Amino acid sequence: MKKVRSAFIVFLTATGSMQLTSLHAASLQSSGHGARQIGLGEAVTAGAAQGAYGIYYNPAQLALAANPEISMDYAKLLLGLTDNSNLEESYLGFIYPWKRVRGPNQALGLARSLFSLESRTQDRLVNLFSEEVFYLSYGRSFTTRMLGGQMQVGTTVKQIRRTFGDVRTNNNALDNTGKATNRADPVLSGGREKKAMSLDLGWNWRHASGWSLGLSMGDINEPNLALDPKIADKLRRSYRVGTAYQAGPYLVFVGNLELKNRIESVQDQRIALGAERLIPTAQFGSFGFRGSLGIGNRSWRTVAAGVSWKSNALSVDYGFQMPLGGLESIQGNHRISLTIRFGEAPPEEEIMDLYRKERKARERLEREIETVVGDFEKLLAASEARARDIPAAPVAQVPQAPKEIPMIQAPAAPERPKVSDSEFALAWKLYQERKKSLAPRAELVRILRHMLDTFGDRREVKREWESMQQEIARDRKDFEQIWANYKRLASMNASKEILYRALQRIVKRFEGSGVDLAEVQREMDRVRSK
Structure with a gap:
């Protein structure tokens, strides 16, 4: 042993x-x-x-x-x-x-x-x-x-x-050497x-x-x-x-x-x-x-x-x-x-029980917030994908102006000055270059409006204008859905970090798109000051 x-x-x-x-x-x-x-x-x-x-x-x-x-x-x-x-x-x-x-x-x-x-x-x-x-x-x-x-x-x-x-x-009993004594133990x-x-x-x-x-x-x-x-x-x-x-x-x-x-x-x-x-x-x-x-x-x-x-x-x-x-x-x-x-549970146990219930409700709310954030990300990603995949309007093959421009008698009381095809070709080329360089949509809208005022209802400009208006309408619809999703997120008392990050994503997506972001800017100021 x-x-x-x-x-x-x-x-x-x-x-x-x-x-x-x-x-x-x-x-x-x-x-x-x-x-x-x-x-x-x-x-x-x-x-x-x-x-x-x-x-x-x-x-x-x-x-x-x-x-x-x-x-x-x-x-x-x-x-x-x-x-x-x-x-x-x-x-x-x-x-x-x-x-x-x-x-x-x-x-x-x-x-x-x-x-x-x-x-x-x-x-x-x-x-x-x-x-x-x-x-x-x-x-x-x-x-x-x-x-x-x-x-x-x-x-x-x-x-x-x-x-x-x-x-x-x-x-x-045994003695100190371990031998039996043939006597009862005195203990x-x-x-x-x-x-x-x-x-x-x-x-x-x-x-x-x-x-x-x-x-x-x-x-x-x-x-x-x-x-x-x-x-x-x-x-x-x-x-x-x-x-x-x-x-x-x-x-x-x-x-x-x-x-x-x-x-x-x-x-x-x-x-x-x-x-x-x-x-x-x-x-x-x-x-x-x-x-x-x-x-x-x-x-x-x-x-x-x-x-x-x-x-x-x-x-x-x-x-x-x-x-x-x-x-x-x-x-x-x-x-x-x-x-x-x-x-009944003692007060401290009741407090702990209330804490558990509050924590359970909070965990359920956090799961709902995660769901809403996921929906927000999906809506925003779909909107960004549509913005990236917009097919460019076909560039009209504007005929080159002849070297010698024949004299044409202007009609009586013209509504706007007569411009040449070469001037239109130059303006259209400028617009296409700005579009390829991803200029803000507001700038492209101003250029198209100026071309409509200057060159009249040219088919290319009119078609581009209608396409631009469709894009703006689609972005406004996307914005309304995403903004409604954000308001739901804010009503659930999501954290300041989640809300501010969502607002930054919204601004990044719709800035320069022609969508009014004044309400978004006010919300950013409110969240920032929390």
């Missing part, structure tokens, strides 16, 4: 050694409860409500609960041990909060936890040790003017029952079961700035858990001091310091830091991600992480914890939790 340096090995040697007169309470201990809390390194002494797990960590937090709820969890501990050990832990808790008119928040809590150590043989599991704890808790809130914010206090009364299994070494001379009562106290303070402080004291009365009443084996008093900072609706940072006397009056000093991020969704509740790091004396190191899903009525959490010191070749602790809440 690979070397295992954990404290619980003391138990394994205790059941088979006459030299060990008592089993220290710290040899076997709970690894915590609640997968979410484990993922935060158990740094939950301060801060928001922990639900039914507050019974274990800080009973003062029960007063923060808004609705009755049931919490349960199950854990497999220290997977991968090579001595065929099987360590399991479970928890079941219930809290019931109430509030009187103009009175403080109060809550009662009931819980049961069970820790068991079994050894696997070829044909069965042998129960070596179990610890069952029943909890009765009460929490109450106060509003304090001196500190500001809210303060909560609470207490928990516990009944602890420890049971040692019936194994063959009980009646035939179990007082029986294999011990019950004791214990008391916890808790305090919590929350400020509107987002900061929280918490303090819990466990096993204040230090109950004696020795099997032999002549021997003192006290469950030492523990202290937890914690702080938390709510950096926003969905981000929290936590820290915790734990002090407890363990084996041979050696004090364990442990610090844990953690963070949690919630990601709300419009349709599927909230998803949570968390992680933590713990350090302490006696080579204690641990990392933990967890994920969760939460709705107004239900939470499912998974937590993983890996010791980095003291144990070799293990696969860590794995824990899963389920919480069921009853009654």
Whole structure:
């Protein structure tokens, strides 16, 4: 078997050694409860409500609960041990909060936890040790003017029952060399079961700035858990001091310091830091991600992480914890939790629910905006394609003016001066060159109007004029469709960037086309000033 340096090995040697007169309470201990809390390194002494797990960590937090709820969890501990050990832990808790008119928040809590150590043989599991704890808790809130914010206090009364299994070494103990003594184990001379009562106290303070402080004291009365009443084996008093900072609706940072006397009056000093991020969704509740790091004396190191899903009525959490010191070749602790809440959602949950609905509506609106933008782009692209693919009007083959122009008598009272074919040919050539150089349509319209006034109803000019008017009418129709699409986009509160980019595209497409863009320019000024 690979070397295992954990404290619980003391138990394994205790059941088979006459030299060990008592089993220290710290040899076997709970690894915590609640997968979410484990993922935060158990740094939950301060801060928001922990639900039914507050019974274990800080009973003062029960007063923060808004609705009755049931919490349960199950854990497999220290997977991968090579001595065929099987360590399991479970928890079941219930809290019931109430509030009187103009009175403080109060809550009662009931819980049961069970820790068991079994050894696997070829044909069965042998129960070596179990610890069952029943909890009765009460929490109450106060509003304090001196500190500001809210303060909560609470207490928990516990009944602890420890049971040692019936194994063959009980009646035939081993000595320090591992040899059988043919005598009963003196450690179990007082029986294999011990019950004791214990008391916890808790305090919590929350400020509107987002900061929280918490303090819990466990096993204040230090109950004696020795099997032999002549021997003192006290469950030492523990202290937890914690702080938390709510950096926003969905981000929290936590820290915790734990002090407890363990084996041979050696004090364990442990610090844990953690963070949690919630990601709300419009349709599927909230998803949570968390992680933590713990350090302490006696080579204690641990990392933990967890994920969760939460709705107004239900939470499912998974937590993983890996010791980095003291144990070799293990696969860590794995824990899963389920919480069921009853009654109406608390205000913060209602706010989150409203946020989800608003976000869902916003996502639907964004999809509609994307559709409208797509329609806008299609209309604009089609209009630009039509503008590019307009066939040029055929260039009329204007006959060259003869070198000698015969004298023609002008009619009486002519409506306009008579011009020669050479002058018309020159003007028409100029128009064609300007058209090929992509001159603005407004300029081409002015040239054609001047040619109509100067040269009369020449067939080429008249045909070009009619074609130009058709293009202008088509562009105006395109503009009306695109502008209507833009107005729909603006009515949907599309972003400033989307609106301004659309206006720029409209101006680029229709500038110089003969379409009146005054309204577009006013809209650009309005959007720019937003």
